[in-house]
Amino acid sequence: MTPTKTSSHARSTLSLLAVASATAWMTLPTDAEAATRMRCSHQLPPAHHISKVIDRWAAEVKTLSDGDLDVQVFGSDSLIKANDNILAVAKGDIECAFSLNFQWGKTLPLMNVTVGPYTMSSIEAWKKWPTSEAATFLEERLLKKGVKNVVWMFQTNTSVFTSKGKPLLKPVDFQGLKMRGIGPAFDRGLKAMGATPVAIPGSEVYQALATGVIDTAITDVAAAWSRKYYEVQDHMTVVPVLAAYLHGYVNPGWYDKLTDKDKAALKKAGEDAAAWALEASQEAAANAPAELESKGVKVHVATPEENAAFKAAMAPAFAEGFADETGADGRKLLELVQKLQ
Template identity: 45%
Template structure:
């Protein structure tokens, strides 16, 4: 009877299949696992969250479409992957705009977040979580540091979408959009000259195996937003919906805390792996900013119009 009772409870749990692209040792992947466990706890196991990372369930470019079609219930997507369908999501890639972790702590529930959540809702998805990775960027290279605008001329660099790429194109670089996993292979084959990722991912994706220099700077902020199929979510009992909301609110803070710890440790760990590490100076940052930010703004506002301008103003107010 006990076994039968357990089996019945397991069968009655709502399955929530969730896909993401991150490798298992990435700190955000671990936060997603923690988030999943918290949902199960808060829902008293009414929801069975099945997390599938590292593109093992659905490839990253198809995550949103798969959730929208009901193939799976949930996914996490890096904001740069929304560039073509929802360009407003690129707002945190504004060069050197978000250089304070306190801003990230204010994001959840902010007017800026609600604007983006509405954008997501209009596509048939319900945004439930915002997981920021870090506001520190790693630009990896081979043989020398890339620190000034002229260093990027004729450099093939990992790209993050057309809007963000405009900032590098303004310096004469050629961005090529690809994930960290694909960039690792391209760097290894010599098809790329430089990597572009957050500092923690430079470590977890093992960029140190294929590059020997890294410049660290507060260039942009990357996040993974978690979303679910709206029709599926709306049919859940209120207790289950509240469990997802509450767990997501906690995970937003967990992600910031874990990201700060990971980012603080990464420079030394990259050195330990044999990389030469340079922390960009303020004069270097200002020279890059003078070229990159106007180029980004032109591309961002061309794609988003008045909504983009409002979003930038909201971030500055934060």
């Protein structure tokens, strides 16, 4: 059989198909052109007001980066455990995480400056915090520890001492109680009142209270609601004893590879989220006492005299511990914090 000759028209069609195929292959998205993955781990449950702010922040980052940053949020310790978040980001295992300031413990005890009993309870001071010298000072120290800070989220200046059977109204009431601790310096104040601090991640406190591993806890008044402490504790004393914040941070190596546009998106989203967190925290703190009472909790707001007694018992012990842990940097940071008052 005589081979069939390919017509010039057919050859032309095949050539065009080959060019089209090659062009399509060349224009397929490469890894470099795809959205940059940004996995963010945190410990808060979905109902927590700051958890909702984190979700809003993530959406804002995606919007401002025009989808270049694919922010994936993993809450409730679902990706990395709370105490492992800092190391995971510093090592580059994940790109981003959020931690409470006192979770820095001995790694960077400067972060506990706002945990000092009755040190920074002013909302006006917190409005100034994100762009303050104090915040910049901490951001520089965080970078030295291997993480780049991208957002400050005020969580509370209103805490509760939780208990079962009777309220905790004065320092002597803490005598002999096993209590969830916050961190070395703050726990000195608890010990000064006769309590025995126990280190427990926030996600495990409910179970510890339910099973009697600890007798009492201190937590954000809104967290007492969102974490359902009312199911295992029936008395709560509201005290402005400490100020806590959650902060978001990323791996510096990962950050340095971002475009200027994406870095600007993170900066703007961080500034916006700081304001959202302040608003959400004030609202949650205002609503939580009544919500707790609706579940049968006996809520007592500490009087000025009761707060003075707590401060007198706790503040000297904290100050001594904070000075020992932070040295000259701690003294400098306290001076910067005082400028905000």
